[in-house]
Amino acid sequence: MAAVQHLMGLAVAVMIYLLLRRAGLPGWAAPLVALPVLYDAYQIELEHLLMSEALFTFLIAAGVTLLLWRIRTGPPWWLALPAGLLLGYAVLVRSAGAPLIPVILVCLLLRRRGLRAAAAFGAAAAVPIVSYMAWFHSVHGGYGLTCSDGLYLWGRTAVFADCAKIRPPMHEDGLCLTPELKRQGHAPGHLIWRSEAPPRVIYESTVGPQADKALRDFAIRAMLAQPGDYLRTVADGVGKAFSPERFPYPTAATEALYHFPSDPQVFPGARAGAAATRPCWTP
Numbered sequence: 001m002a003a004v005q006h007l008m009g010l011a012v013a014v015m016i017y018l019l020l021r022r023a024g025l026p027g028w029a030a031p032l033v034a035l036p037v038l039y040d041a042y043q044i045e046l047e048h049l050l051m052s053e054a055l056f057t058f059l060i061a062a063g064v065t066l067l068l069w070r071i072r073t074g075p076p077w078w079l080a081l082p083a084g085l086l087l088g089y090a091v092l093v094r095s096a097g098a099p100l101i102p103v104i105l106v107c108l109l110l111r112r113r114g115l116r117a118a119a120a121f122g123a124a125a126a127v128p129i130v131s132y133m134a135w136f137h138s139v140h141g142g143y144g145l146t147c148s149d150g151l152y153l154w155g156r157t158a159v160f161a162d163c164a165k166i167r168p169p170m171h172e173d174g175l176c177l178t179p180e181l182k183r184q185g186h187a188p189g190h191l192i193w194r195s196e197a198p199p200r201v202i203y204e205s206t207v208g209p210q211a212d213k214a215l216r217d218f219a220i221r222a223m224l225a226q227p228g229d230y231l232r233t234v235a236d237g238v239g240k241a242f243s244p245e246r247f248p249y250p251t252a253a254t255e256a257l258y259h260f261p262s263d264p265q266v267f268p269g270a271r272a273g274a275a276a277t278r279p280c281w282t283p
Contacts, residue, residue, distance in 0.1 A: 149212070158175070
């Protein structure tokens, strides 16, 4: 698996190089732009792990390569169609890729004579997504891609949520962070896994239908009651994603695992039990 993922990483760099050459970048400059994908320590580390990032990145790069292959005239429908399939499947690998679909559709529609390409892309992207949602409905009784979005939304908003302002209903009041947890300042991606986090204390499974609905509702109330705090949280996350600086995030110990060590490094054992109680698979 690691070998296959390394090949995916190399393929991403090759696609970047080919697109830049087709765009007119000279032969000496195009490889320089692809170097971060080839030599970034985080990227190499991810290709060693049994996680979804390598496949997710490869699918997006392949889809975007097809869309930009005819960079001056825009993609014909027969290139937009496989690009849609690839990016639609990428959404199933990691649901965080979902915003790419409407963004690309708008970009295609804004191009002159882009209607056929947009229609082919949209229809193709819908095939894997709609098929998966239909299967999800047959198993879980509701249309969706995951039943853990409530937990992640709660983690993103709980760090700033002021229950005196959002006034949650009684059955959600226990989801507010205790003063002690707030003082500890856990990052959202770390908070949701802590055993003392309210959802893990209240619910037997944090990804069950009841928990998912309550956690999502709590998060939406927090966003509406404190829009400024939510926007600052989003801006901070986007800034970290695009900053050239490496942050000790979500914890210094986790981030340190992605450095090239001077001595052999052994990863800690995964926490048991989290996946065993999940009633549905979460991409």
